Amino acid sequence: MGSAVEHMVDSAVRAFLDRSQEAAQTVFQQEQQVNGFEISIDNSVADILALHQPVARDLRFLLAAMKINNDLERIGDHAVNIAESAITYARRPELSTPADIPQMAQITREMLKVALDGFIHGNPEQCRTVLRSDDSIDDLNRKIARDVLAVIKSNPDAIEQAFDLVRVSRNLERIGDLATNIAEEVIYYLEAQVVKHHIDRNAASA
Numbered sequence: 001m002g003s004a005v006e007h008m009v010d011s012a013v014r015a016f017l018d019r020s021q022e023a024a025q026t027v028f029q030q031e032q033q034v035n036g037f038e039i040s041i042d043n044s045v046a047d048i049l050a051l052h053q054p055v056a057r058d059l060r061f062l063l064a065a066m067k068i069n070n071d072l073e074r075i076g077d078h079a080v081n082i083a084e085s086a087i088t089y090a091r092r093p094e095l096s097t098p099a100d101i102p103q104m105a106q107i108t109r110e111m112l113k114v115a116l117d118g119f120i121h122g123n124p125e126q127c128r129t130v131l132r133s134d135d136s137i138d139d140l141n142r143k144i145a146r147d148v149l150a151v152i153k154s155n156p157d158a159i160e161q162a163f164d165l166v167r168v169s170r171n172l173e174r175i176g177d178l179a180t181n182i183a184e185e186v187i188y189y190l191e192a193q194v195v196k197h198h199i200d201r202n203a204a205s206a
Helices: 002-017 021-052 056-090 100-121 124-154 156-191
Strands: none
Touching: 002 021, 002 056, 002 100, 021 056, 056 100, 056 156, 100 124, 100 156, 124 156
């Protein structure tokens, strides 16, 4: 499921940056697959909880898996949103894309990849690097909003394209938030340490 969602995000970003209808269609096609994964994983976790009544680390693993499952499905939804924006954006007169959007997309995709790798390989330190990236994504999202506002002021006819840019930026920011959630859940599963809302920010920056 993680691999499929990563592919959706990659395709959505490519659809937007390259104005590619084909890449956007790839995202829509994978949405059903990811939704199927979510249902299957939920059912598997419920069965294990009912049959084996796990405790301690095993229980934390299953709780983390349930939450990560939900986070991945939501990331897929945001990838769909980006692909939809890519289609409408490509139909309108081309507008100079803020340079921060490709940078934001790259950081967001790396956050997701590292969080999933941390889960697969049981590496909490990998996940802490994701926590440190979260502020960068928020800063870029705010900067893009300011830049787009400046574009609208200088070119009011470009308001629809500007809206697409803001929507893409916002969805990338949400993917970054959900990748951070995944990293937090992995740390909790591995270390029984709650780092929700960056409670261990000092440890993360040490």
